Amino acid sequence: MLKKPAITTITSAGEEPVAAEWRRWEGMNPEILALIFKRMSVEEMMSRVPRVCKGWNEVVAGPYCWSEVDLVRWCRGRSESGEVDRVVKKLVRRSKFMVQRLAACRMGQSSFFFAAHCGDFLKVLQMPMADITDQMLIKHMKPLPNLKVLDVSHCLKITSKGLASFGHQCKSLVHLKRNMPPLDTGLLAADDSEATTIAHTMPHLQHLELCFGRFSDSGLSEILEKCKALTYLDIQGSWNVELNGDLGEMCERIQYYRNPWVGCEGEFSDSSGCNDADLTDSD
Structure with a gap:
């Protein structure tokens, strides 16, 4: 002993x-x-x-x-949401539904149901590649008044309707990651629905990542108009954005800004001289 x-x-x-x-x-x-x-x-x-x-x-x-459940590394060897759901539910139960930070890839409906019931306690929810649809979110979403950080990157079954559910129920949200996979089939038609939803339901955002989004100048303009507190904006790979008029200048005023055409190894445009290596992730 x-x-x-x-x-x-x-x-x-x-x-x-x-x-x-x-x-x-x-x-x-x-x-x-x-x-x-x-x-x-x-x-x-x-x-x-x-x-x-x-x-x-x-x-x-x-x-x-x-109080903090980080399963991201463990999830790397799992391809099925069922196994992830089983472990997430087990640990959320152990926490007595008092999890403050939950990070897991490939979450499914049942694990999201448990996460949503953490209510006032949940402050950070990172669920990239989740196998969750808009209908699941609308059905199981509960008020998460203290959620500040949300990562729904590579969640291919979530659309603007699902994002609206988060926006309406997470009034304290300041950090959103909605990065998508690079487009392999070339330029797709512009779709500003997600950008519009973010602009109108998440006005307090300070940190926003929308890599490889399908929005255009119109959607980006709405975000800049409504989200006045933005200090971090990454729209790398969002090929429908052209930055016409004074839109480019507006983006350049943001402290940390990555434009649509910067390479994967490129640096942020930063008036203070800070580059990627200097940034600390608030997650």
């Missing part, structure tokens, strides 16, 4: 130092143990820690370890 090292007590001059009683790790405050366990991977917390002792098993089975 792992034990905490003996603590030497300092005494007055002439007295022998006294070793304090050894303390068992399993007897530590569960919140302190949780802070230690959170430095481990999800796999270690779920498989190795519970086998150490009954006390540790009780800690990882409770809510203390699961």
Whole structure:
């Protein structure tokens, strides 16, 4: 059994130092143990820690370890949403629906249902490549008044209707990632529906990523008109944008800005001289 090292007590001059009683790790405050366990991977917390002792098993089975659930690395080896859903639901249950940050790829309907019921607690939701439709979002979406960060990149079944559900239920949203796969079939017809939805339902955005979006100058203009707080805008690969008139100048005023034509290795246009390496991700 792992034990905490003996603590030497300092005494007055002439007295022998006294070793304090050894303390068992399993007897530590569960919140302190949780802070230690959170430095481990999800796999270690779920498989190795519970086998150490009954006390540790009780800690990882409770809510203390699961205020943040990051399954992105674990999801890399999974291609089916069913397996992801099973683990997400298990951990959200353990948290007593008090998850503050949830990150998982390929989430399906059932795991989103659980995430939506975290209510006031959920602040960050990262669900790229989710197998979720507009109809699922409309049916299961609940108010998430404190959600600030949302990543719905590469969610091919979500359209402007699904984004509208997030916009109406997530009034504190300031960070949105809606990056899409590069277009392999050439330029597609412009579609400003998503840009318009973002502009009218997410006016407080500060950080916006819309790489390879299908919107045009019209949709971008609406975003710049409604989202006055933008300090970060990435529209790389959005080929329908031409930046006619004063639109390009308006974009250049944004602190961190990547235009549609910059290469993958290009730098942000930044009046302060900051480039990609200097940026810190608020996720």
